[in-house]
Amino acid sequence: MRWRAAGRATATALAVLTVAPLLVLPVRALGDVWRAPALLPQQWGTRGLDVVLAPGTNTATAITNSLLVAVVTTLVAVVVAWPAARWLATADTRRRIPVLIGLALPLLVPPLAIGTGLAEWFLRLGLTSSLAGLVLAHLVAVLPYVVVVLAPGFTPAVRRAEEAARTLGADRRQLLLRVSLPLVAPSLGVASLLGGLVSWSQYGSSLGVGRGIPMLPLVLEPFVGRDPQVAATLALVFLAPAVVALVVVTRRTSRLSR
C-alpha cells in the first residue's frame, strides 16, 4: 500500500516536472525588462509580441506560411494515406511490416538531407522557393504518421457498415460521405492533428528545400541568442498546436475510459 502511494507521488511529481518548465515561456515572453539576478521580470509588457507583429519583419509571414503548409500537407497526406491505412487495417503482419518499413524509411535520414536533396530536383522543376516544394518535402515526414494513426480507425464494424450500405445500393460517393467518413472521423481527426504537428515542427527539410522562405521554426532559432523575449513569444505560438493536440487526446482517452 505504501509502495503504491510512493509510486503515485513520484508519477505526479514527474507530470509536474514535465509541464512546469514550459511556464518559463509566458514569463519570458511578457518580461520587457528582466535583469539578473531577479527571478521575475522587473517590468512586464508586450515588447515581444510587438516585434513579432511589426510590419516589415518576416515573423508574421513565417507563422502564416507554416500554418498554410501544415494544413495543405495534412490534406494531401490524408488523401494519399486513406487507401493505405484501410489496407493496413486488414493486412497480415508478414505483408504489413515491409510496407511500414518502406513508409518509415525517410524518417531515419537527416531531414536536411531530404530537403537539400529534393531542392536539387525542384530547382530544375521551378519548385524551390515555393510553398509546393515545402509541401512535398514535409509530406515525406507526415505520411507515415498519418497512415499509422489512421489505420486502427478502419475497424471490422466500419467494414461491416460499408458492406451493408453497399448491399443497400449506396454508390461510392454516398458510401464515403455518409458511411466511411463519419465512422472513421475520430481516427481521422487525431491523424490529421498529428500530421499537422509533424509538418509544423519540420526544421531541416524546410531549411533545405525552402531556400529562404520564412517558416516559424527557422525564424525562431536566431532569436534564441539575440532576443530571448521574442524567442519565447514565438515559442508560445510554436507550442500552441501541441497543447491543442494534448487537450484533444486527453478528452478522447477520458471518454474511452469512462
Next chain:
Amino acid sequence: MTRSRAVLPALVVTLLLFGGALAGALRTSVAPLPGQAPSLAAWRRVLGDPAFLDSLAVTLAVATVATVLSVLVALPLAALLRGRRTVQVLVTLPVLVPHLLVAVVVVLWLGPGGIADRVVADLPQVVRAPSGAGVVLVYLLKEVPFLVLLLLAVWDDDVDRRVEVAATLGVGPVRALRTVVWPAVRAPLVLGAAVVMAFVLGFLQVPAVVGANDPVLLPVYAIDATRIRGLEGQADAAVALLVASGLALLLAAAAGVLARRLDGVRR
C-alpha cells in the same frame, strides 16, 4: 476486400520523394553545378577534413550516450507509469512538443542568464558545453517520453496477466520483470532506440541551439559548409549528410535484424 495495390499511392509517393532526395544529394555531392562533369573532389575533401572526422566522432559519441541514457531512464519510468492514464498523457506531452522548442526551454532555464543561473551562482554550463551535455539533455527530455510511450504500447494487459500468473507460481516482481516483461518489450525497444539514434545523427535544430561550437555535430557541419563555402560547400554538405544518412540506415538495418532475432527467441 481491400487489395494490396491500395498501399501503392502512399508507398510510391514516399519512396519517390525519399529516393529522389538521396539521389539529389548524391548528385550535388559529385556535381554541385548543373552541367558540371561529376567528380569525387567533395568526397575527398570532406573525408580528409580533420574537422569532419572530429564532427563524425563526436556525433556518434553523443548519439550513443543520448540513446543509452534514454533507454535506461525510459524502462523504469514505463514500469512506474503502468495504469496511470492521466499522468501518462502529461508525461507524453514532450512527444508532441517540437525538438526546437525543448531546446529553447532548456536555454531559458539553464543557459547563460537563465533561471538556474540566477538561483545558483557559478553553475556549470550545459548549453553549448564542449562535452555535448546540452544536446544529450534535450534529447533525453524528448526521447525518454517517446520510448515510454512505445514501451507502454507493447507492455499490454496480456503481459500483465502473464506477470500475475507468474506471481501465483511464486515468481517475485523483479524476476517477473526480467523473465516476462523484458522478453515482450525488448524487440520494440531496440527498434525505438535505433530511431532515437537516427534522430540524434540527423536533427539540426537541437545542436544549432544548444550544441558546442567546436567540434560541431554532423548536421551543423553540413549547414556551416553551405553557409561559409558557397557552391563547393553545398557539395561538402551533401557528402556529410549522405554519411549521416548511411550511418542511420545501417544502424536501423542492424536494429531490425537484432529485433527479429530477439523476437524469434521469444516465440
